[in-house]
Amino acid sequence: MAGLAAAALLGATTGVLAGAAPAMAEPVRGVAVEPALASAVSGRLLADQGEQIAATYDAPGFRPAAGDVLVEGKRASRDRNWVFGGSVVRMPGTAHGSPVSALFVGHRVDGRWRVELEGGTGFAALVRSAPAEVVPDDEREALASTAAPAAEEAGLGMALPWKRGQSWGSAGVHGDSGSSRPYNSIDFSGGDSRVLAARAGKLYRFCTNARWHLIKLVHDNGWTTGYYHTRNQTDKRDGAQVAAGEFLGQTGNELPCGGRSSGAHVHFTLWKGNRAVAVNGRTIGGWTFYEGSRPYSGYAERNGRRINLPGGGIVNYGADNDDNTPSATVRNKGGTVNLRSGPGVSYDVVGTVRDGDVVRIACTARGDELTGPWGNKNDVWDRLTTGNWISDAFVDTGTNEPVAPACG
Structure with missing residues (x-):
C-alpha cells in the first residue's frame, strides 16, 4: 500500500x-x-x-x-x-x-x-x-x-438523527457493510421519516451524478457523520453550514454510490478524522449504544433502561451535552493521562487523554490517592460518560471535591 x-x-x-x-x-x-x-x-x-x-x-x-x-x-x-x-x-x-x-x-x-x-x-x-x-x-x-479531531473522552455532542422527543427504531449496531469492522454504523427508521443533522457541521455530497446523494457532515470537532440511503434531500450546496437538528432528507433505499438496501432507513455512520470508529460505548441522543456478538444486534442504555436491538422505542433526548453532566479539562503540563477500567492504578489502562482535552464526568468514586501536576493530592476518581476512569488529581474541576454523584 x-x-x-x-x-x-x-x-x-x-x-x-x-x-x-x-x-x-x-x-x-x-x-x-x-x-x-x-x-x-x-x-x-x-x-x-x-x-x-x-x-x-x-x-x-x-x-x-x-x-x-x-x-x-x-x-x-x-x-x-x-x-x-x-x-x-x-x-x-x-x-x-x-x-x-x-x-x-x-x-x-x-x-x-x-x-x-x-x-x-x-x-x-x-x-x-x-x-x-x-x-x-x-x-x-x-x-x-x-x-486533529477532539478526544473521544470529550463526548460526541451528538443527538440522534431525528426530531428530539420522537421515538424511532433501530436494526442494530453493525459495520459499514454489516459484518465489517469496526461496528461504526447504526440503521435507524420510523417516526416521521425526517432525517436531521446529529450535530452542526459543514455539508458535503458524494456520488452527485445520481438524483439523491451520500451526505456527509464535517463537524467542528473533527468528527464526521454519514447519512446514506436518504431521499428528498435538502437543497443546500457543498460547504453549507447545517445547524444541529436541521433537515437533511427522508429515510429511503437510495443507492447513489452502489450497494443494496431493504426497508426505508438511514444508514448512520461515525468517523473520527479518516478513521471509522466503533459506536460501542458512545452516547448519542442520550443513549449509550453497545454492540452485540454479531452484526445487527446490541442494545441501547439510558439511566438503567435497556432496549435490545433490533428494537424500537428509542427516544431522541438531544445531544449528550444538553444535560447537566459536568465537564472538566485535563491538566498534565503538556503530557497525557491514563484512563483506566476502574478507580485505581491497579486497574487496566484502557486509553489516554491529552493535556487540554475536555471530558464529561458521569459519576465519582474514592480510590487510590494520586499527586497531580500542581502537587495536589486527591483520592477522587471520575467515571467519564464513556465508561472509563480518570484520577481527579489530573482534572481541573475547580475543586478537590467530587463534582458528580457517587457511582452506584
Whole structure:
C-alpha cells in the first residue's frame, strides 16, 4: 500500500497553465477532473483506506481498483492548479452498507499533482493554504480539524438523527457493510421519516451524478457523520453550514454510490478524522449504544433502561451535552493521562487523554490517592460518560471535591 500512497504525486498529462487567478475570484464549480488528478486521488484513496475498504466491501471476488473510484471536482481555481472535491469507492451490488469516501485537495506545482485526503495533516495544510475561491474561509477550520479531531473522552455532542422527543427504531449496531469492522454504523427508521443533522457541521455530497446523494457532515470537532440511503434531500450546496437538528432528507433505499438496501432507513455512520470508529460505548441522543456478538444486534442504555436491538422505542433526548453532566479539562503540563477500567492504578489502562482535552464526568468514586501536576493530592476518581476512569488529581474541576454523584 505504501507504493500507492507515493502515487499521489503524479505528472499532469493535460492542460496549459494559465495566469494566477485574481483574489477572491468566483470559483469554477462542478469541475471536470483531468485524468492525472483522478489517478492521483484514486491511488491515494485506495492506499490510505485500503484496509477499511477491504473490510467494508465484504463481497466475494471484489478487489477495488482505480476504476471503482468516483472522483468529483467541487471547486477549482481559474488556473486549474487547485481543486477541491470528493472521492468515493463505489460499492458492489451485493454489499449492504455505506461507501468509503474522502474529501480531497489537489495542488499542481510544476506540472505535478500533490493530493491530500481529509483527516491527514497534509490535508489540513493544503486546506489552509488553498485560495479562498477553492476553500472558502468559513470552511477551512472545520475541514482542517479532521486532522486533529477532539478526544473521544470529550463526548460526541451528538443527538440522534431525528426530531428530539420522537421515538424511532433501530436494526442494530453493525459495520459499514454489516459484518465489517469496526461496528461504526447504526440503521435507524420510523417516526416521521425526517432525517436531521446529529450535530452542526459543514455539508458535503458524494456520488452527485445520481438524483439523491451520500451526505456527509464535517463537524467542528473533527468528527464526521454519514447519512446514506436518504431521499428528498435538502437543497443546500457543498460547504453549507447545517445547524444541529436541521433537515437533511427522508429515510429511503437510495443507492447513489452502489450497494443494496431493504426497508426505508438511514444508514448512520461515525468517523473520527479518516478513521471509522466503533459506536460501542458512545452516547448519542442520550443513549449509550453497545454492540452485540454479531452484526445487527446490541442494545441501547439510558439511566438503567435497556432496549435490545433490533428494537424500537428509542427516544431522541438531544445531544449528550444538553444535560447537566459536568465537564472538566485535563491538566498534565503538556503530557497525557491514563484512563483506566476502574478507580485505581491497579486497574487496566484502557486509553489516554491529552493535556487540554475536555471530558464529561458521569459519576465519582474514592480510590487510590494520586499527586497531580500542581502537587495536589486527591483520592477522587471520575467515571467519564464513556465508561472509563480518570484520577481527579489530573482534572481541573475547580475543586478537590467530587463534582458528580457517587457511582452506584
